[in-house]
Amino acid sequence: MAINQTEHRPMGKSIKRKEDPRFIRGEGRYIDDISLPGMLYMNIVRSPYAHAKIVSIDTTAAMEVPGVHLIITGEDLAKMNLAWMPTLAGDVQMVLATGKVMFQYQEVAVVVAESREVAMDAAQLVAVEYEALPALVDPFRAMQPDAPVLREDREQKNNHIFHWQVGDKDDTEEMFKSAEVVVKQDVRFQRVHPSPLEPCGCIADFNKTTGKLTWYVTSQAPHAHRTVLAMVSGLPEHMIHVISPDIGGGFGNKVPVYPGYVCAIVASLQLGRPVKWIETRTENIASTGFARDYHMTAEIAANKDGIVQALRVKTLADHGAFDAAADPSKFPAGLFNIVTGSYDFKQAFVEVDGVYTNKAPGGVAYRCSFRVTEAAYLIERTMDVLAQKLNIDAADLRFRNFIKKEQFPYPSPLGWTYDSGDYEQTLKLALDKIGYAELRKEQAEKRARGEYMGIGISTFTEIVGAGPSHTFDIMGIKMFDSAEIRVHPTGKAIVRLGVRHQGQGHETTFAQIVAEELGLSAADILVEEGDTDTAPYGLGTYASRSTPTAGGAAALCARRIREKAKKIAAHLLEVSEDDVEWDGSAFNVKGLPGKSVTMDKVALAAYTNLPEGMEPGLEATYYYDPPNLTFPHGAYICVVDIDNGTGAVKVRRFLAVDDCGTVINPMIVEGQIHGGLTEGFGIAFMQDIPYDEDGNCLAPNWMDYLVPTALETPHWETDRTVTPSPHHPIGAKGVGESPNVGSPQAFVNAVVDALSPLGVTHIDMPIYPWKVWEILRKNGVTE
Amino acid sequence: MRITVTVNGREYESEVEPRTLLVYYLREHLELKGAHVGCDTTNCGACTVLLNGKPVKSCTVLAVQANGQQVMTVEGLEQDGVLHPVQQSFWEEHGLQCGYCTPGMLMSAYSLLEKKQDLTEEEIRKGISGNICRCTGYVNIVKAIQSAGRQMAEKKQLEQNQSEVIGSGN
Ligand code: FES
Ligand code: FES
Numbered sequence: 001m002a003i004n005q006t007e008h009r010p011m012g013k014s015i016k017r018k019e020d021p022r023f024i025r026g027e028g029r030y031i032d033d034i035s036l037p038g039m040l041y042m043n044i045v046r047s048p049y050a051h052a053k054i055v056s057i058d059t060t061a062a063m064e065v066p067g068v069h070l071i072i073t074g075e076d077l078a079k080m081n082l083a084w085m086p087t088l089a090g091d092v093q094m095v096l097a098t099g100k101v102m103f104q105y106q107e108v109a110v111v112v113a114e115s116r117e118v119a120m121d122a123a124q125l126v127a128v129e130y131e132a133l134p135a136l137v138d139p140f141r142a143m144q145p146d147a148p149v150l151r152e153d154r155e156q157k158n159n160h161i162f163h164w165q166v167g168d169k170d171d172t173e174e175m176f177k178s179a180e181v182v183v184k185q186d187v188r189f190q191r192v193h194p195s196p197l198e199p200c201g202c203i204a205d206f207n208k209t210t211g212k213l214t215w216y217v218t219s220q221a222p223h224a225h226r227t228v229l230a231m232v233s234g235l236p237e238h239m240i241h242v243i244s245p246d247i248g249g250g251f252g253n254k255v256p257v258y259p260g261y262v263c264a265i266v267a268s269l270q271l272g273r274p275v276k277w278i279e280t281r282t283e284n285i286a287s288t289g290f291a292r293d294y295h296m297t298a299e300i301a302a303n304k305d306g307i308v309q310a311l312r313v314k315t316l317a318d319h320g321a322f323d324a325a326a327d328p329s330k331f332p333a334g335l336f337n338i339v340t341g342s343y344d345f346k347q348a349f350v351e352v353d354g355v356y357t358n359k360a361p362g363g364v365a366y367r368c369s370f371r372v373t374e375a376a377y378l379i380e381r382t383m384d385v386l387a388q389k390l391n392i393d394a395a396d397l398r399f400r401n402f403i404k405k406e407q408f409p410y411p412s413p414l415g416w417t418y419d420s421g422d423y424e425q426t427l428k429l430a431l432d433k434i435g436y437a438e439l440r441k442e443q444a445e446k447r448a449r450g451e452y453m454g455i456g457i458s459t460f461t462e463i464v465g466a467g468p469s470h471t472f473d474i475m476g477i478k479m480f481d482s483a484e485i486r487v488h489p490t491g492k493a494i495v496r497l498g499v500r501h502q503g504q505g506h507e508t509t510f511a512q513i514v515a516e517e518l519g520l521s522a523a524d525i526l527v528e529e530g531d532t533d534t535a536p537y538g539l540g541t542y543a544s545r546s547t548p549t550a551g552g553a554a555a556l557c558a559r560r561i562r563e564k565a566k567k568i569a570a571h572l573l574e575v576s577e578d579d580v581e582w583d584g585s586a587f588n589v590k591g592l593p594g595k596s597v598t599m600d601k602v603a604l605a606a607y608t609n610l611p612e613g614m615e616p617g618l619e620a621t622y623y624y625d626p627p628n629l630t631f632p633h634g635a636y637i638c639v640v641d642i643d644n645g646t647g648a649v650k651v652r653r654f655l656a657v658d659d660c661g662t663v664i665n666p667m668i669v670e671g672q673i674h675g676g677l678t679e680g681f682g683i684a685f686m687q688d689i690p691y692d693e694d695g696n697c698l699a700p701n702w703m704d705y706l707v708p709t710a711l712e713t714p715h716w717e718t719d720r721t722v723t724p725s726p727h728h729p730i731g732a733k734g735v736g737e738s739p740n741v742g743s744p745q746a747f748v749n750a751v752v753d754a755l756s757p758l759g760v761t762h763i764d765m766p767i768y769p770w771k772v773w774e775i776l777r778k779n780g781v782t783e
Numbered sequence: 784m785r786i787t788v789t790v791n792g793r794e795y796e797s798e799v800e801p802r803t804l805l806v807y808y809l810r811e812h813l814e815l816k817g818a819h820v821g822c823d824t825t826n827c828g829a830c831t832v833l834l835n836g837k838p839v840k841s842c843t844v845l846a847v848q849a850n851g852q853q854v855m856t857v858e859g860l861e862q863d864g865v866l867h868p869v870q871q872s873f874w875e876e877h878g879l880q881c882g883y884c885t886p887g888m889l890m891s892a893y894s895l896l897e898k899k900q901d902l903t904e905e906e907i908r909k910g911i912s913g914n915i916c917r918c919t920g921y922v923n924i925v926k927a928i929q930s931a932g933r934q935m936a937e938k939k940q941l942e943q944n945q946s947e948v949i950g951s952g953n
Binding site: 001002014016017019020021022023024025026027028029030032033035117195196197198199246247248250251280281282500503504505666668670671672673674675676677678679701702703707709710711713715716773 | 788800802810811814815817818819820821822823824825827829854857858860861866870873874875876877879880881882883884885886887904907908909911912913914915916917918919920921922923924925930
């Protein structure tokens with residue numbers, strides 16, 4: 001049970017969340033809860049075809065519907081030079097289609113009307129005549145030289161978006177040539193979607209008199225969105241006010257700027273009235289920010305004892321019709337080069353090619369530091385393939401290859417410097433806690449009886465906290481983050497940050513960080529995010545970057561306040577500053593016990609009784625540019641039982657041991673892990689967004705794209721080790737995405753392990769019961 | 784169409800279009816924004832409210848169907864400034880993160896707990912399986928509902944004891 005917010009020295013304690021009182025009363029204020037006077041509603045006309053010429057668009061009938069105010073088509077936007085917009089990945093994307101449509105559900109026109117219902121009705125009367133073109137669905141086909149070119153707007157006349165490679169090719173090849181053992185595995189990470197419970201949406205409110213645009217939007221990165229908007233629209237940045245209200249989950253879905261947003265803004269600029277657009281679930285899955293869709297091949301060169309030498313990876317990345325990936329500019333495949341994982345590879349070489357197809361554009365970093373999930377899945381899966389080939393226990397193989405504690409800071413062959421870690425300790429704890437030896441014994445007995453039970457291990461390493469400005473930017477904007485603290489005369493404070501939480505509990509954890517540094521309680525501190533007119537500039541919340549970046553900013557900002565406070569304390573205590581020391585709760589006079597002053601007294605003095613010549617007030621701002629990324633890690637173990645008759649997989653146990661460095665609020669960390677594991681579970685067993693050969697999206701809603709309910713979700717077990725980050729101001733590493741990054745391979749490894757007596761070495765996700773059933777049937781286990 | 788609906792004990796008379804969904808009636812006509820919309824296929828349960836004491840997905844009920852009926856929403860849980868045990872325990876046990884599923888989840892939990900307080904994990908998981916949460920992974924929601932059940936049972940016991948004391952005094 002959580003403890004009270006009034007607790008002092010709150011760091012590391014399970015403080016009750018400050019945001020909850022409004023949510024449990026139904027008083028959260030999400031985007032669709034906001035209504036403004038005179039507000040209109042927008043509905044989007046979407047393409048039924050994946051690839052088609054637009055012959056004509058007739059809006060007459062729709063325009064005649066009473067209550068319709070405006071209809072915008074691609075041609076209208078083209079006149080304003082807004083038919084296309086830049087993507088975060090440096091590509092361009094159609095806002096509304098001109099000439100042709102490139103994916104099913106693509107935005108073709110918008111209707112703005114008095115009410116949600118009228119807008120919807122009128123949208124159905126917009127008559128669009130299409131001439132269907134053959135759809136290019138298979139990314140391998142799209143890469144062939146004779147494939148039709150989808151993006152005629154580009155100079156480059158093929159479907160190839162980028163080639164990215166990293167590592168030493170020649171060295172790696174040499175090692176493969178002389179290797180005693182080589183394993184090779186094709187691994188697909190299917191197309192999935194973050195699908196937060198609240199879909200995306202916005203209200204654009206342009207005031208023609210003041211010239212100010214207020215844009216309410218479910219945004220994980222309001223400042224970045226404001227800048228992008230200023231660049232695209234030509235509106236002066238200080239006249240754009242972005243407000244990101246309560247967000248009903250993001251998971252990366254609310255990082256990009258979507259065509260609907262631009263249309264709502266254009267409509268408001270034209271009409272001078274607030275325009276609201278809230279997407280449906282179907283629109284959410286079928287058109288905004290999908291994730292993954294990587295076709296990967298990994299090869300490991302090792303010696304007979306399973307000691308790994310080199311890793312080679314080739315990947316084809318399906319980005320859909322536009323490269324709307326949300327990656328830092330220099331990283332077209334994100335931080336995929338964390339793919340050597342927790343293991344001491346001597347050399348590695350990685351290639352990724354991006355390709356266009358007639359599918360929805362993306363892909364976003366779904367609870368992931370930009371393609372880290374794909375990397376972790378690939379290496380953890382392939383390590384198991386190696387273990388199986390050499391008949392070495394999966395845990396044992398990992399122990400043989402872990403980067404050792406003494407090797408940190410560890411330079412990886414693909415260019416990262418891991419900050420800290422103790423992989424052995426974490427895996428040992430996990431094995432002990434789950435009773436690994438007994439489980440293996442039980443498994444052997446069951447195998448003898450023809451029962452299929454599996455144990456899957458994942459010992460992943462993450463890379464989070466993008467990032468240090470020397471390497472990381474988005475559209476040129478450096479990826480630091482910020483905090484501003486104002487301590488009021490009565491010793492209460494307001495903290496504003498450049499990040500934007502979506503359920504992670506920042507209002508509590510950031511209050512804890514600042515309270516700890518200032519000797520206050522979390523109750524004394526109000527945390528505000530998401531308002532660009534008040535918060536300092538920052539790049540937002542995704543990729544587990546809030547604690548590594550803004551967490552550092554908050555701590556250092558508080559220390560800046562403490563420096564000034566110390567001077568004031570010396571004045572109050574009537575001693576020199578050198579004689580004052582901070583003990584975590586108060587300023588004391590060295591060697592004089594009892595002579596002390598607390599922060600609230602200092603705060604009052606900052607406004608009432610200052611030392612001669614000192615600037616009044618007690619405020620600070622800090623922009624924190626982290627020196628390195630942080631590298632959380634974990635050891636996850638999954639135990640499954642397989643139903644011989646149906647192929648259904650039952651996850652009997654799942655233990656996640658995480659190491660995210662210093663823990664700010666254990667309750668919140670645990671909650672993050674539970675949530676991410678549930679997402680990983682859905683990905684491993686239930687989720688895929690397939691397309692048929694005509695490019696029809698076959699899972700555009702929650703009837704076909706399944707999200708786990710309480711019924712099938714396993715009971716999660718958690719534990720932790722703590723290896724603080726040596727360079728982070730409070731030693732924290734970030735945790736939000738670890739469970740999503742670390743878990744899919746634990747599930748898959750468990751199922752493959754269960755079926756390994758049948759010669760199974762790999763099954764692609766999602767592991768539907770029918771896939772297992774087919775294997776069982778082929779092997780005569782069931783009829 | 785003119786409808787009269789009692790929501791959280793208060794009677795409202797309103798003019799609605801026949802096609803208006805109950806969830807939008809509550810949210811946009813009555814300004815009760817607790818019930819949320821998360822899907823278009825009756826899967827998520829973010830819109831769950833009680834209709835005559837039974838949980839319904841208010842995105843799949845027309846406002847006119849609620850004519851003359853009793854509706855209870857998350858806004859009706861708190862009584863005289865005191866949180867309902869189920870609200871309190873969601874807070875204590877960290878049963879929510881983004882909060883978007885929470886009102887619907889609370890209504891389903893409330894309806895389960897009204898019938899029975901000592902629920903097994905299995906019963907709870909089944910009972911809330913019409914409510915999707917994308918954030919919490921359900922473990923803490925289960926804990927919260929169990930803890931609320933215990934508090935409600937204790938309270939019931941206490942009231943019973945008191946009435947017995949009063950009874951024996953006669
Ligand atoms: S909104 Fe999803 S079930 Fe009602
Ligand atoms: S708390 Fe976010 S969906 Fe449940």
